[in-house]
Amino acid sequence: xxxxxLPKGRLGEKVYSMFANAGxxxxxxxxxxxxxxxxxxxxxxxxxxxxxxxVSIYVERGAADIGVCGKDILLEYEPDIYxxxxxxxxxxxxxVAAKKDFYDDNEKTLKVATKFANIAKKYYAxxxxxxxxxxxxxxxxxxxILELSDVIVDIVExxxxxxxxxxxxxxxxxxxSARLIVNKxxxxxxxxxxxxIANSLxxxxxxxx
Amino acid sequence: xIDTRYLKNEERIIYNLRSLYxxxxxxxxxxxxxxxxxxxxxxxxxxxxxxxxxxNDTNGKLLALKPDVTLSIIKNGQxxxxxxxxxxxxxxxxxxxxxxxxxxxxxxxGLECIGDIDLYDVFEVVSLAAASxxxxxxxxxxxxxxxxxxxxxxxxxxxxxxxxxxxxxxxEQKNAHELKTICDEYEVEGEGAQLLCDFVSxxxxxxxxxxxxxxxxxxxxxxxxxxxxxxxxxxxxxxxYKDKISLDFSIVNDMNYYNGIVFNGFIEGVCETxxxxxxxxxxxxxxxxxxxxxxxxxxxDLLEDFxxxxxxxxxxxxxxxxxxxDVERLNALVGSYVAKGQSVTTQKSLPQRIRYRELLDIRxxxx
Numbered sequence: 001x002x003x004x005x006l007p008k009g010r011l012g013e014k015v016y017s018m019f020a021n022a023g024x025x026x027x028x029x030x031x032x033x034x035x036x037x038x039x040x041x042x043x044x045x046x047x048x049x050x051x052x053x054x055v056s057i058y059v060e061r062g063a064a065d066i067g068v069c070g071k072d073i074l075l076e077y078e079p080d081i082y083x084x085x086x087x088x089x090x091x092x093x094x095x096v097a098a099k100k101d102f103y104d105d106n107e108k109t110l111k112v113a114t115k116f117a118n119i120a121k122k123y124y125a126x127x128x129x130x131x132x133x134x135x136x137x138x139x140x141x142x143x144x145i146l147e148l149s150d151v152i153v154d155i156v157e158x159x160x161x162x163x164x165x166x167x168x169x170x171x172x173x174x175x176x177s178a179r180l181i182v183n184k185x186x187x188x189x190x191x192x193x194x195x196x197i198a199n200s201l202x203x204x205x206x207x208x209x
Numbered sequence: 210x211i212d213t214r215y216l217k218n219e220e221r222i223i224y225n226l227r228s229l230y231x232x233x234x235x236x237x238x239x240x241x242x243x244x245x246x247x248x249x250x251x252x253x254x255x256x257x258x259x260x261x262x263x264x265n266d267t268n269g270k271l272l273a274l275k276p277d278v279t280l281s282i283i284k285n286g287q288x289x290x291x292x293x294x295x296x297x298x299x300x301x302x303x304x305x306x307x308x309x310x311x312x313x314x315x316x317x318x319g320l321e322c323i324g325d326i327d328l329y330d331v332f333e334v335v336s337l338a339a340a341s342x343x344x345x346x347x348x349x350x351x352x353x354x355x356x357x358x359x360x361x362x363x364x365x366x367x368x369x370x371x372x373x374x375x376x377x378x379x380x381e382q383k384n385a386h387e388l389k390t391i392c393d394e395y396e397v398e399g400e401g402a403q404l405l406c407d408f409v410s411x412x413x414x415x416x417x418x419x420x421x422x423x424x425x426x427x428x429x430x431x432x433x434x435x436x437x438x439x440x441x442x443x444x445x446x447x448x449x450y451k452d453k454i455s456l457d458f459s460i461v462n463d464m465n466y467y468n469g470i471v472f473n474g475f476i477e478g479v480c481e482t483x484x485x486x487x488x489x490x491x492x493x494x495x496x497x498x499x500x501x502x503x504x505x506x507x508x509x510d511l512l513e514d515f516x517x518x519x520x521x522x523x524x525x526x527x528x529x530x531x532x533x534x535d536v537e538r539l540n541a542l543v544g545s546y547v548a549k550g551q552s553v554t555t556q557k558s559l560p561q562r563i564r565y566r567e568l569l570d571i572r573x574x575x576x
Contacts, residue, residue, distance in 0.1 A: 062480020086386040188350040188475045
């Protein structure tokens with residue numbers, strides 16, 4: 001049985017259809033209900049919806065053999081997993097944004113508001129910049145407007161939210177997209193099945209390019 | 210005689226491992242829970258986790274709760290030509306665990322072979338690693354790599370240390386897509402870039418992998434490392450562990466300490482790597498020793514629930530008595546069950562939290 005952790009939401013639905021194309025369909029997943037686990041015994045596969053930021057935990061801890069999650073989550077939590085494939089979906093970037101008139105005064109500690117404390121810490125450490133991290137869980141854009149922080153480190157997709165709040169991107173830290181991740185131990189014992197799925201998804205990604 | 214019913218799962222595993230190591234002439238090594246902090250500061254990168262619990266002893270010297278066993282064993286050994294120090298241990302180490310960043314007590318059982326070691330010793334240690342996994346489960350995989358293969362491959366492509374560590378991080382995750390990006394960034398093109406990306410997918414049965422490795426014409430150092438791996442595999446091929454062994458170059462240990470053969474062990478049903486091992490001549494060298502070394506550790510704490518039978522009850526018999534019960538009669542009753550090999554608990558009322566198979570209520574008003 002292959003256990004697959006899918007991120008709740010539109011990305012997860014797209015990813016499911018790729019798994020279905022790979023021969024691991026499970027029609028009950030498309031039913032509109034509140035169930036969390038869907039199983040197709042015939043195809044030997046079980047899917048479950050989890051919060052996108054939790055996918056890597058399910059996979060690292062072996063509750064799921066495979067999962068799909070954003071590179072942002074992998075960079076933030078650094079789980080011990082295999083990252084087999086870039087699915088080229090859910091593309092965005094991790095960026096530093098601030099108010100349009102922001103000037104980076106190197107004499108001051110830079111106040112950084114973010115959900116991604118680890119990413120921010122590593123990025124500024126690589127630039128030898130002294131920072132003060134303000135960990136927030138949502139509405140990060142508010143922080144520089146209310147002068148809670150100088151800049152924010154956050155995911156930027158289209159930049160519309162930033163623009164509407166008079167903020168703009170100053171630096172791109174890293175491009176982000178959805179990745180296929182696999183539990184290391186599962187990979188040893190379900191190698192063929194996992195390779196089959198990964199190869200099919202790889203072909204589908206190539207075909208969509 | 211040991212009544213194995215009362216052994217915890219990990220105790221049973223440790224007992225089996227100790228008897229395995231003992232039968233190959235490995236001697237028990239007992240060490241203190243504390244070690245001078247200085248030892249770990251000097252070899253910080255060798256440690257798996259970057260934080261150590263420290264405290265002052267009565268003389269003000271900074272001590273640490275040991276985060277690692279190998280360093281203590283190396284510190285206590287001596288170099289002698291033709292001699293090997295072969296020891297095994299069962300010790301707790303103290304490390305930070307995962308994303309919660311909390312200290313954890315981790316139970317490790319393992320062995321070290323340090324001294325004038327040769328191919329036989331490497332073979333013996335790797336075989337014992339496979340045998341260790343075999344004592345725990347029938348379904349296991351011992352994955353072997355040779356760091357000399359990786360280092361010679363990387364040196365032949367680009368000696369830049371930053372490039373090499375970025376590539377190693379990708380190999381560790383079998384991440385071919387980002388490997389391409391790194392090659393572009395460092396202007397590694399053509400054959401070298403292709404070779405690296407292909408390397409991610411070289412894993413599996415030893416004979417197929419070795420064949421692929423021999424077909425690559427990288428450098429004399431690369432060939433030398435492949436020969437060494439091949440010699441080990443040839444010996445392992447003649448053992449019962451043959452089908453359990455695979456080659457995989459995603460095992461990436463710190464090359465400042467490890468060299469040569471490295472290996473990891475997996476057990477079906479356990480989601481994390483349960484066995485870590487490898488050759489660490491460079492560590493010995495850094496610590497001023499002339500010897501060579503190889504060893505491994507089994508993370509026994511990961512096996513707490515593995516294969517353990519779920520018990521439906523805590524005791525076989527629950528005897529409920531009251532003040533009027535004759536003590537001699539109670540003692541005789543208890544003794545009769547114990548003699549039959551059953552476990553008994555005596556209580557004066559029915560307990561809520563104890564699960565029992567048979568209830569014997571000898572309270573006066575119940576008779």
